Amino acid sequence: MAEADLHHALLDAVDIEMAVVNPDGTIQYTNAAWQRCAQAMGASAIAGVAVGANYLAHLATGAGRGEVVDQEISAGLRTVIDGDRDDFELEFSRTTATGARWYLMRATPLSKSAPRAVAVTHLDISHIRLVTEGVLTSQYDSVRHEQQQREVSSLETMATHSTTSVTAAVYGKLPIRESAIAAFGMLVSRYGQMLERAVENRVYRSDGQQTEDLRELAQQLRFLNAGPRDVIDVHLTAVKVALRRGAERAAAPLLEEARPLALQLMGELLSIYRLEAVASRNHPQHEAS
Numbered sequence: 001m002a003e004a005d006l007h008h009a010l011l012d013a014v015d016i017e018m019a020v021v022n023p024d025g026t027i028q029y030t031n032a033a034w035q036r037c038a039q040a041m042g043a044s045a046i047a048g049v050a051v052g053a054n055y056l057a058h059l060a061t062g063a064g065r066g067e068v069v070d071q072e073i074s075a076g077l078r079t080v081i082d083g084d085r086d087d088f089e090l091e092f093s094r095t096t097a098t099g100a101r102w103y104l105m106r107a108t109p110l111s112k113s114a115p116r117a118v119a120v121t122h123l124d125i126s127h128i129r130l131v132t133e134g135v136l137t138s139q140y141d142s143v144r145h146e147q148q149q150r151e152v153s154s155l156e157t158m159a160t161h162s163t164t165s166v167t168a169a170v171y172g173k174l175p176i177r178e179s180a181i182a183a184f185g186m187l188v189s190r191y192g193q194m195l196e197r198a199v200e201n202r203v204y205r206s207d208g209q210q211t212e213d214l215r216e217l218a219q220q221l222r223f224l225n226a227g228p229r230d231v232i233d234v235h236l237t238a239v240k241v242a243l244r245r246g247a248e249r250a251a252a253p254l255l256e257e258a259r260p261l262a263l264q265l266m267g268e269l270l271s272i273y274r275l276e277a278v279a280s281r282n283h284p285q286h287e288a289s
Contacts (some may be wrong), residue, residue, distance in 0.1 A: 017103075017122035019049070023081050023115035025056030037122070041094075055120075069093075073105060080107045083114025091125070102126045176221075176230045177237070183224060184234070190217055191265070192238040198261055211264070218268035228266055235262040 011018055012032035020029040030038075030051055038046045048058030056077065062070030069092045076088035088107040093100050103122045110117045177184045194213050221230060239258050 015124065019055070019120045020110070021055050021077065021081075021118045021120055023117060025054040027051050027053050027055050028117065034122075077107050077118060077120070080109055080118050081115050083109075083116065100126075175233055176224050176226055177233050180224055183220075184237075187217065187220065187234045188237045188241070190220075191234050192241055195238055195242060195258060195261055210261075211268075214261075214265050214268050218265060218272055221265075221269050222272045226269065228269075231262065231266050231269060235265070 008031075014031070015033055016031075017034040017037050018029075018031040019027055019034050022028050027049065028051065030049070034049070038049045047053060048061070049055065056074060059070045059074035059077075063074060069090070072090055073092070076090060079085045080088050086109060090105045091102060092105060093102050095101075102125050104125045106121045106123070108119045108121075110119055176187070194210065194217070198210065221234075224230070235258070
């Protein structure tokens with residue numbers, strides 16, 4: 001076998017698509033993998049990427065139709081042909097009969113002096129990309145889960161901290177979750193609805209309605225002689241329920257909206273107690289003489 005035939009046979013044996021593009025854009029050579037790809041893409045593609053066709057003109061046609069990848073490949077090829085750079089590579093996707101495939105396109109000059117011919121290769125990286133995306137997705141899920149766990153743990157710490165038990169200690173009562181189970185469930189349900197609405201309306205928010213709802217909920221908590229610990233109990237339970245029910249992508253915004261909502265509810269409840277304290281000082285009860 002002649003040396004040239006041996007070289008062609010070797011290039012035809014590999015699965016990487018290869019072509020040689022002359023400085024004027026004319027395709028001088030293609031291997032078997034390149035030709036098989038062209039046939040799979042249809043008659044119009046074959047005409048534009050076969051030996052003798054002008055590859056740069058073919059890419060310009062695609063760019064004219066709005067194909068951004070063709071525009072990027074064309075611009076990159078010209079920089080290598082003109083000697084502005086010695087290599088160019090780009091990842092791109094291609095729709096095939098079996099679905100979308102991902103390729104790494106590389107352009108390598110065949111001489112040092114410009115303008116110069118360029119070897120163009122397309123390496124199928126679909127499997128590598130899928131594995132990488134799977135790893136990244138797994139890592140993201142792991143990080144997101146850790147963030148959720150830290151947030152819930154933080155809320156649990158708040159709920160058990162001594163400063164949040166002051167009111168309960170003063171009243172000498174059990175937490176609402178133990179002393180009024182049915183009422184606690186209703187509070188959690190109502191608060192959970194408000195939390196979901198806060199997530200849904202995080203862009204187009206109605207602060208007035210949210211504040212009114214929180215004040216009403218605070219009044220219900222006051223009726224039960226609730227303290228800060230009870231607010232955290234309601235909040236923490238509602239957040240845990242929402243995390244179990246919600247879609248994965250909704251977890252992050254839910255946690256972002258959760259803490260400010262709890263602090264606002266806490267503030268509303270404390271405002272009620274402060275107003276009552278002021279009223280009590282302004283209207284003291286006189287002992288009967």
